[in-house]
Amino acid sequence: MKSGLALLVVALSVATGLTAAFAESVPDAPPIAIAIHGGAGTMNRADLTDEKEQAIREALSLALQAGHKQLAQGESAVSAVEAAIVVLENSPLFNAGHGAVFNSGGAHELDAAIMDGRTRNAGAIAGVGHIRNPILLAGEVMTASPHVMLAGAGAEEFAVSQGFELVENDYFSTEFRRQQLERAQAEQTSRNSLPPPELRFGTVGAVALDQDGNIAAGTSTGGMTNKRFGRIGDVPVIGAGTYADNETCAVSATGHGEYFIRSVVAHDIAALMRYSDKSLQEAVDEVVLEKLVEFGGSGGVISINRQGDIVMEHNTPGMYRGAIDTSGRLTTAIYKDE
Ligand code: ASP
Numbered sequence: 552m553k554s555g556l557a558l559l560v561v562a563l564s565v566a567t568g569l570t571a572a573f574a575e576s577v578p579d580a581p582p583i584a585i586a587i588h589g590g591a592g593t594m595n596r597a598d599l600t601d602e603k604e605q606a607i608r609e610a611l612s613l614a615l616q617a618g619h620k621q622l623a624q625g626e627s628a629v630s631a632v633e634a635a636i637v638v639l640e641n642s643p644l645f646n647a648g649h650g651a652v653f654n655s656g657g658a659h660e661l662d663a664a665i666m667d668g669r670t671r672n673a674g675a676i677a678g679v680g681h682i683r684n685p686i687l688l689a690g691e692v693m694t695a696s697p698h699v700m701l702a703g704a705g706a707e708e709f710a711v712s713q714g715f716e717l718v719e720n721d722y723f724s725t726e727f728r729r730q731q732l733e734r735a736q737a738e739q740t741s742r743n744s745l746p747p748p749e750l751r752f753g754t755v756g757a758v759a760l761d762q763d764g765n766i767a768a769g770t771s772t773g774g775m776t777n778k779r780f781g782r783i784g785d786v787p788v789i790g791a792g793t794y795a796d797n798e799t800c801a802v803s804a805t806g807h808g809e810y811f812i813r814s815v816v817a818h819d820i821a822a823l824m825r826y827s828d829k830s831l832q833e834a835v836d837e838v839v840l841e842k843l844v845e846f847g848g849s850g851g852v853i854s855i856n857r858q859g860d861i862v863m864e865h866n867t868p869g870m871y872r873g874a875i876d877t878s879g880r881l882t883t884a885i886y887k888d889e
Contacts, residue, residue, distance in 0.1 A: 581762045583622035584655070584859040586874040587614050587635050589645045590753035590850040591805045594869030594885055596817030607644055608883045614638035615883075618759055619875045628767035629667050629690065631759040636663075636686040637767050639755035643725045645871075649683060651723045651773025653732040654780055659723040659773055661687040662786040668766035668795035675700040675787035679721075681717040682710055686771045689787070691715070700787055723773065735777040754786060756803025758795070758855040760877075766855055768793050768801035768817070775808065784808030790818035797857055799824040800831050805870065806843075806850010809839040814838070814846055820854060831855075833860045 589611060599607075618635030622628070640648025651659045663685035664675035674693025677700060681690045691713050692701050701709055707717065754772035761767075770786045770793045778784075785792035785808035792808065794817035795801035802817035811817075816838055823834035836855055843850070844866050851865025851872075859877035863870070865887070873883035 581764065582859040582877040583619070583760055583762055584855060584861060584875060585615060585618040585622060585631055585635060585757060585759040585879045586853040586855055587611060587618070587639065587755070587757045587861060587872065588803065588851070588853045588863065589639060589755050589871030590806055591849070591865045591867040592753065592871035593867060594871075596886065597667045599885070603618075603644075604885065606613070607871055607885065608873075610639065610644055611641045611871060611883045612881060614755075614757070615873050615875050615881060618707050618757060622759060622761050625762050627667075627763070628761040628765050629693075629769075631666060631761065632665060632757040632767045632769040633686055633690055635757040635759075636755055636771050637684050640686060645755045645772045646728075647755040647771040648724055649833070650725050650728065652728050652753065652776040652778075652784070653724070653735070654774070656780050657732065658720055658780075660778075660780070660782075661685045661771070661773055662784055663769070663771040664724055664787040664789060664793040665689045665693055665769040666767060666789060666793055666795040666801070667693065668768070668797040668801050669763075671796055673699050673789045673793075674793075675789060675793070676706045677702040677707050677783045677787045678781065679703065679710075681707055682715060683718045683722065687768050688715060689769070689771075693805040699789060702783070717772045728773075729778070731776050736751050739777060754792075754805040756793070756805060756853060758801040758853050758861075760801055760855050760857065760859045764857055766795055766797055766801040766857060768795040768803045770803045770805075772805075785811035785816070788812050790815050792817060794818050794821055794823055796825075800834070800854050800856045800867070802852050802854045804850060804852045806865075806867070807848050810843065810846055810848025811845045811850060814843060814848060816843065816848075816852065820852065824856075831860050835864045839864045839866055
């Protein structure tokens with residue numbers, strides 16, 4: 552397929568919500584694949600206008616293409632994950648980077664993590680307020696520091712030392728998220744209650760398989776609307792919201808972070824594969840559709856293994872998600888029944 556035609560097919564698929572061949576797969580070339588999410592939650596068809604749905608599918612497609620381009624050029628799964636997540640962080644539609652939710656004090660505190668399945672090296676940042684693309688700083692922690700997780704002012708000091716430019720905290724603000732904060736504050740009856748389910752989620756994440764057979768996972772979030780100052784969710788906790796190990800799988804999660812931390816969701820999926828010989832599909836189903844549901848944790852995951860199998864599962868009515876599989880087929884989806 553000529554690239555112009557491929558692009559046209561992608562554009563049509565974005566408009567119609569159908570799937571398309573994004574890239575011709577070259578016979579005998581090593582498999583490459585990528586999957587992304589833009590958060591899980593109660594997405595009711597009635598609440599999502601056609602324009603917004605199309606904008607979300609377009610943003611998902613652009614992020615997938617950015618990541619897939621890296622893989623097609625022979626770059627690492629880590630680079631592909633970063634490239635895809637940067638697109639989603641820069642979009643106001645998702646709860647990460649520009650468009651992140653507000654905490655209870657009306658500010659933004661961002662968490663992100665990345666993990667390389669080849670080495671099980673990982674980098675994470677928590678509670679930062681001035682980093683335009685948190686996933687890139689997580690990557691910097693992984694590759695340019697001896698640590699796995701840096702938080703708050705220390706993470707930002709490290710960012711400056713590595714040449715990152717700081718942005719004002721209101722760079723992340725959007726009117727849509729401000730209205731969500733106001734609604735959450737009006738509807739939350741006590742400091743210990745949670746915001747209504749439709750206001751809680753929207754994190755972004757990516758998993759990828761590169762030409763060298765390595766997998767990686769990354770996740771980035773503003774956390775939960777109206778969260779307490781200083782609250783850190785599952786995203787930067789390696790093994791909870793983000794995990795990658797070539798021996799098993801790469802996982803990026805989205806959902807009610809406290810439950811994902813207490814269930815160590817991403818590592819539990821990998822552990823079921825490693826110790827119980829479960830397939831990726833069986834492990835994801837057991838954790839997301841059984842264990843988490845029994846525990847009361849709502850959300851979902853995207854995952855990939857070294858064969859390029861992609862499993863995207865959620866126990867919420869919807870999860871923004873998409874993939875370009877090993878055959879080059881691009882798909883996006885929002886609701887459970889897609
Ligand atoms: N897991 C994220 C958190 O609890 C929220 C989300 O996935 O939307 O911070």
